[in-house]
Amino acid sequence: MRRPVRDTAESQRGITRRGLILGGVQAGVMTALALRMRHLQLEQADQYRLLADENRINIQLLPPARGRIFDRAGRVIAENVPSYRITMIREQAGDVDAVIARLARLLDLDAGALEKARRELRDLRGDTAVTIADRVSWEEISRVAVNAPALPGIMPEVGLSRHYPLRGDYAHVVGYVGAPNEKDLEKIDAPEALLRLPRFQVGKIGLEARLEGVLRGTAGTRRVEVNAAGRVMRELDRQEGVPGTDLQLTLDNALQSYTHARLKGESASAVVIDCESGDLLVSASAPSYDPNLFVRGISVANYRALLENEYRPLPNKAVQGTYPPGSTFKMVTALAALEAGEIDFAETVWCPGHKEISGRRFHCWKRGGHGNMDLHKALRESCDVYFYELAVRTGIEAITAMAERLGLGTGFDLPMSSVASGLTPTREWKLANRGEAWMVGDSVNASIGQGFVLTSPLQLAVMTARLATSRQVTPRMVKSIDGVEQPSGRGNDLGLNENHLREVRRAMYAVSNSNRGTAYGSRIVEEAFRMAGKTGTSQVRNISSGERATGVVRNRDLPRTQRDHALFVDFAPFDSPKYAVAVVVEHGGGGSTAAAPIARDITLQALYGGDPPLAAYPARDRPRIRTQQEELQRDYSRPDRDESDRA
Numbered sequence: 001m002r003r004p005v006r007d008t009a010e011s012q013r014g015i016t017r018r019g020l021i022l023g024g025v026q027a028g029v030m031t032a033l034a035l036r037m038r039h040l041q042l043e044q045a046d047q048y049r050l051l052a053d054e055n056r057i058n059i060q061l062l063p064p065a066r067g068r069i070f071d072r073a074g075r076v077i078a079e080n081v082p083s084y085r086i087t088m089i090r091e092q093a094g095d096v097d098a099v100i101a102r103l104a105r106l107l108d109l110d111a112g113a114l115e116k117a118r119r120e121l122r123d124l125r126g127d128t129a130v131t132i133a134d135r136v137s138w139e140e141i142s143r144v145a146v147n148a149p150a151l152p153g154i155m156p157e158v159g160l161s162r163h164y165p166l167r168g169d170y171a172h173v174v175g176y177v178g179a180p181n182e183k184d185l186e187k188i189d190a191p192e193a194l195l196r197l198p199r200f201q202v203g204k205i206g207l208e209a210r211l212e213g214v215l216r217g218t219a220g221t222r223r224v225e226v227n228a229a230g231r232v233m234r235e236l237d238r239q240e241g242v243p244g245t246d247l248q249l250t251l252d253n254a255l256q257s258y259t260h261a262r263l264k265g266e267s268a269s270a271v272v273i274d275c276e277s278g279d280l281l282v283s284a285s286a287p288s289y290d291p292n293l294f295v296r297g298i299s300v301a302n303y304r305a306l307l308e309n310e311y312r313p314l315p316n317k318a319v320q321g322t323y324p325p326g327s328t329f330k331m332v333t334a335l336a337a338l339e340a341g342e343i344d345f346a347e348t349v350w351c352p353g354h355k356e357i358s359g360r361r362f363h364c365w366k367r368g369g370h371g372n373m374d375l376h377k378a379l380r381e382s383c384d385v386y387f388y389e390l391a392v393r394t395g396i397e398a399i400t401a402m403a404e405r406l407g408l409g410t411g412f413d414l415p416m417s418s419v420a421s422g423l424t425p426t427r428e429w430k431l432a433n434r435g436e437a438w439m440v441g442d443s444v445n446a447s448i449g450q451g452f453v454l455t456s457p458l459q460l461a462v463m464t465a466r467l468a469t470s471r472q473v474t475p476r477m478v479k480s481i482d483g484v485e486q487p488s489g490r491g492n493d494l495g496l497n498e499n500h501l502r503e504v505r506r507a508m509y510a511v512s513n514s515n516r517g518t519a520y521g522s523r524i525v526e527e528a529f530r531m532a533g534k535t536g537t538s539q540v541r542n543i544s545s546g547e548r549a550t551g552v553v554r555n556r557d558l559p560r561t562q563r564d565h566a567l568f569v570d571f572a573p574f575d576s577p578k579y580a581v582a583v584v585v586e587h588g589g590g591g592s593t594a595a596a597p598i599a600r601d602i603t604l605q606a607l608y609g610g611d612p613p614l615a616a617y618p619a620r621d622r623p624r625i626r627t628q629q630e631e632l633q634r635d636y637s638r639p640d641r642d643e644s645d646r647a
Contacts, residue, residue: 057223057224058223059221059222060129060222060223060224061219061220061221062219062220062222062239062240063159064216064218064244066160066162066177066216066217066244067215067216067243067247068247069174069207069247069249071248071253072248072250072251072479077164077249077251078163078174078208079163080160080161080162083134083160084136084140085132085133085157085158085159086103086136086140086141086144086154086155086156087154088129088130088155089126089153089155090121090124090126091126091127092153093152093153094152096118100114102151103132103151106143107133107143113132113133117130129155141156144156162176162177162201163292163295164176164290166256167288167290167291167292168287168289168290168291169253169257169288170251171291172416173251173316175205175209175291175416175417176203176204176208176291176292176294176295177202177204178201179200180195184202205417206415207247207249207416207477210415211247211415214247215245216244217241217242218241218242219241220238220240220241220242222238223238247478248481249477249479250277250280250281250479251282251477255272255281255282255602255605256284258632259272263598266311266594266598267311267312267317268583268585268588268598269284269318269321269583269584270583270598270599271284271318271461272461272579273580275465275571275578275580276490277476277488277489277490278465278474278476278488278491279489280414280476281606282606283416285321287309287311289306289313310561315418316417317457317586319416319418319419319420319458320418320419320420321456322420322423323538323565324453324454324538324539324565325408325449325453325567326537326538326591327449327535327537328449328567328568328582329403329449329453330378330447330448330449330534331379331463331534332399333402334375334379334387334507335402335406335500335501336394336401337390337394338504339496340394342390343375343390344375345503346374347374347375348374349373349385350385351364351366351370351372351373353368354385355389355444357388357441357444358439358441362384362385362441363384365382366381366383370385370386375507376506376510378507379510379511379534381516381518382511382518382535384448387448391443391444391446391447395443396425396443397426399443399447400426403424405494406462406466407463407473408453408455408463409421409422409455410459412458414458419458422456425453430442430452449536450538450539457584460569460582462475462580464569464570464581465577466491467504467571468577469577470498471493472491472494473490473580475489476488505574508533509532511533511535512524512532512533518591518592519570519592521592521593521596521618522597522599523600523618524603524616525619526615529573530573530574530575531571531574531600532574533569533570533571533599534570535567535568536566536569536595537564537565537567538567540561540565541562560587561587564587566584566585566588566595567583567584567585567595568595569583569599573607578606581599581606583595583598583599585598601628604617611633
């Protein structure tokens, strides 16, 4: 049966509509595809080209050169030296064990370093370069390069490593660097990728750690093209990083080295301060150690030897060690009493060898006593009883206030580890820390630098500089940063009565230059360089009444750890103070016999800028000094000297 014409027309129109719709959809899809292709090929071409390039291009961090450290004359203290190493990238190596086995046939691999490298290859990202062998020779680098096709993932590299040419002379000041551990990274809010590079070095202690942000610098980058095996084919571009900032210290290499040589054989420390600027010229702690051992990774045996050394080479005794100052504190007590109006220059105190206070007998170091003592004589001959009397009259508050005014009890802001504040005690301190009330006997002990009083050699040198200049001299260790001079430590006037200071200085001059002075044997003969000083001997054990009755055991007859500490402070020249010096010899015995000769020699070395003429020494000492100078010259001027010589 034939369909009506109208039905046929409607059917054709329906087919046409569907065709148009389908065609429109197809056209729309094609248009969208064309637009998308245009977007990908034109507008996002660079992005996708980069993604494609990532299959053959690596971006690597370039560690910056660490800032160098120089002494006041521009001589090197810490530098960077080339260091060749062999690294491996795990994802490029394939069979890591097989590659290491082949490498071991070319190089003598250290078992400990290899075990550490295996841990890093396992724990770190696969594209991280891990050091397999460090500090290899140029011949070994060449051997690996020749065999490169058989060593996928292995790359010979040259980097920079920290080196300390003066070895132990600055170990306690500058410190050393090493690879950051997790504890180091935890101290930083957002550790940058640079710090996570294997064997990257950061400051661990000392100035290297305190000024890490200044010395580190900023990483650079480089893009390299690699082949299918991951081997670098060529470098495409490089953006150098910013090197760390160079530092110039106030210390003097020659004087620092001489001081270490002079302290050889002792557990001791010495500090030298420029009275005009506050510059630290010397900060020495003996014995020392070679910081290069820590940079390379110190062995267990070497580290144990340092820990077990009874002379304690690791702590920085110059700024970290605190000791009872002994009689070097007597200038503080004298000034406190003078400023409070409790004593004058002419008033005398009778010293029979002891003083009874609150039913307890406090002894003078001279068993038979000194007789009548005024201020000048009491300081010159170091009479204890005179200062016991001043303590009773003046009180601990005035004594402590004067001590702090002269720099004791202050933790100076220097870029070294663990700079001690010491202790200048008060009534409140004892009650809070000991749960006991302050006693008059505590003041008596404090007046001669015993009891609770603790000071560091740095603080004693600052105290001496302030006494010499009447100014608030503050120690400075960094002279310039990237050539920019740092603020001086000259300081303002102390605000003390100049007549009082002048009398104390006159008495210190007599200590060294009067034949009744306790340091007369260590005087400087040269008129232009005469020094003023003060001896100190601080007890480290209690002396019983029974021992006093039978005779106090001499220091040399006691075990070393029970001997007194020996101290000496001085400034010179007396008429125009240039340097202030403090020396502490642990368990050295008497300050006049152990510490004063060392301080005198260091002072002369600073004043002359080298070995002084024998005429500067007392005539009877000159033959011994000549021999000593020859020995020290061989020691501190020898470029290959080893710290084992000094331990």
